[in-house]
Amino acid sequence: MRIHWHRQDLRLADNPALVGRGVEGATAETPVVGLFVFDPAVLDEAAPPRLAFMLDALDSLRANYRERGGELLVARGDSETVVADVAAELDAALVTWAADYSGLARERDAAVRQALSDAGVDRHAEHQEVHHKPGTITTNSGDPYKVFTYFSKKWHDRQKESATEPPAAADLAAVNGRLDGTAAGEFLLSELPSLGELGFDQPEADIPTASTERARERLDEFCASDIYRYGDRRDYPADRCTSRLSGYLSYGLIGVRELYERTEQARAAAESEDERESVHEYQDQLAWREFYTQVLWDRPDVVTNNYKTYENPIEWDDNPEAVQAWKNGETGYPIVDAGMRQLREEGYMHNRVRMIVASFLTKDLLIDWRVGYNWFREKLYDHNTANNNGGWQWAASTGTDAQPYFRIFNPMTQGERYDPDAEYIKRYVPELTDTPAEVIHEWHETSLGTRKMHAPDYPGPIVDHSERREAALSMFERARGDD
Template sequence: MRGLHWFRNDLRLRDHGVLSALSDRVDEWGALFVFDPTLLDSKRARNRDRFLIECLLSLREELEERGVPLWTVSGRPEQVVPRVARDLRADVVSFSEADTPYARRRDEGVRTALESRHHQVLSLRDHTVFGPSEILTKKGTPHSVYSPYRRAWWSAWSAAPRWPATRLRLPKRPIEIESGPSEDAIANLGLPETPRIGPAGGEAAARRRLAAFLEKRVGRYATDRDIPAEDGTARLSPYLRFGVLSARRCFADALAHADANPSAREGVDKWLDELVWREFYAAVLSNRPEVTTRNFRPEYDALAWRQDPEGLAAWCEGRTGYPIVDAGMRQLVETGWMHNRVRMIVASFLTKDLLIDWRLGARFFMDHLVDADPASNNGGWQWAASTGTDPQPYFRIFNPTKQGERWDPDGRYVRRWVPELEGIASKFLHAPWLAPQPPGAYPAPVVDHAQARARALDAYRAARARYG
């Protein structure tokens, strides 16, 4: 039997659920990656495109060592995948399932086209440890709050841990065919000209980063994770997003590290709880795919978001006049990355201080983040906007000045990204408008936080009142 694996957000060979299942069904195989024009936009997400291409190059190299071709073709998957499957006379086409409404439609289209041409389809959901219908409430319904989900998640793990596969399981041999698709989309696209700013792509790099994080930093994670000037987190999210590393591998290695180093236990536990957040948001998206465009809590559907193109542009361009917000947005646009604490601050600022619809912020993040993940991004944005799963009420509104003073007390993060503030006295760094001579090159605040807070509270209260 002959298999074709369609790689998507599962760009690895190790601990790969679908490839392992494929190896039980076929003897020979080849691999395909499709550059879908709907998802690829190298103008905005150049850091992400570079990361993706590096991951593909590294995957191709590993496959070539085994004689297995990785064909890369541009086009709509509904057309490309069945065409390649036909040309290669593949008996089975496999892929890892995805959850967004777009991915589901696309995959349904591909599946129908393949099955109508008598190819078998093998698909599994493998990007989290537990699937969306495995962790349920006692009533058998999906969880809508993180804490009980987390407890249920760990009970499921204790009852039957999901360890990563200990050995590589791939079909026996490369596909026996003279030639495959002639297009080489990676070569046509090429690496973006700008130099790499973020992490290097590829499975080996991911595993090195995980090992280095556990070795050097996880012990201090519980304290360092909120300090944006520190390199205190794992920075593994791009690898997890593209499936270059399996979530099972992260759990297994971290737990083994804590067993061997009891002093690291607190940091490991905290870190793994963050990975459980990832699982939680993935389950929410899978069970409620409409959250990509709709509030998780319908009581906020009537919220009167402001139309404020100038405020939105100031936020996107990092010139709101609030240093921690501007530092974060500039870091995002330049590098494709932003620290989690700062993501929370800028998202609160957009949705509460500017009262701009979370969907616009979420879109901007999806356009720029290297780790742009529809589930975690949506969860994070709806958390910040108080429209999501979080039981904390709408009156949690971050004060951007206090957040800056608390999490960037020595100003290292802000000074790195907002050079206009270089010369300002430290005590005014997070509120430069209070300085006797505010720096001329830096904008005045686009809103007064106290007034904006009152305005947001009124708007949220009114929406709830209208909902009844």
């Protein structure tokens, strides 16, 4: 028997390690059983929105196994003990899993490797949650790319592998109570735990259904039309024309090969060069995901440290009231507030707005990017360390952005440009429902009297953007050691 230890690859199809593609020792004679472990160290890092999404995904994965006569064992305990004990008790010849690149995951996996080795069980980690193994797309001198553009070109040029089919019934093992009454069996949960049983509250946000079936439906809907206007419209949050697949990708409900193949089919069906270019732009976002995965793999310390080195420490401000106003969506900057409220209501935020709110926190409020990263980590159901960290550090000018520290978004002009009719803003900020878009986009310069007349319950701006822009520039100049 073989065990496939699922972590952030909660699917059967396009899961090469699960079906043993390229895995030495995975033969037709070694049917596979799935295993998922609720590890206290991982739960310590969890938050309700993504845990709720993950529980739903596990429920669906378990159903998919059972439909085929297989089983997903669900356990609670330290990964290294559970995986090794279950493998030993089932007399498993091999344990497979999909490689994970954060520092914490790598430490955990090293411990599991050691425990399996001590128990005499073979193990194999497959690099399958990205197309190209981190560290294989490099500069000519063999270093990982620090700038996306060059990485992206090579990423697009590389051949992509094809997706694998889900395992057939004959490839799946049934465990049939073999662990009952054993020490390993003590770790197993017969039912999936609830959020409450795991020690978490219900999320504040409405979280979407998490299943491979739903991911595929979403992908089909997207590839039928929105992918062709993605290039032009992806920055306009009111349009909702992006794929909304981030949560499904973060938890591996859909594999990257299947997703890419589907976009290639959409490219083949495109009716113009513009449409083909739009598909390419979508694929470019998939490359961003792999770029940030590579950054995290290369520099696991970025989770807490700046990616970029400044001469002096950046003197971030400490202003709990301003942070609270930002979290509540009460800064008096409408596009920022709409984004922050979308985050709380949906556990999601549109990418353009993520950039705007991140720039606002770090460059208008001068608050350390780690505060924003942690808030997103708590509230996003699609949180993943590489993308969240990459996005925050990019916005804070501490990351991989090729533009220097003086990229500072003006939240008013961003709102006017990307939400001209204030449709997105009004969707999330009901106090502004009856306010004309022109007034909304001038809110920072509107007199108190006019503000009270239009939207008495909506706050005025908590900071003056022009002043804060100058303060941010000085803060970065001091950090750079400029005179």
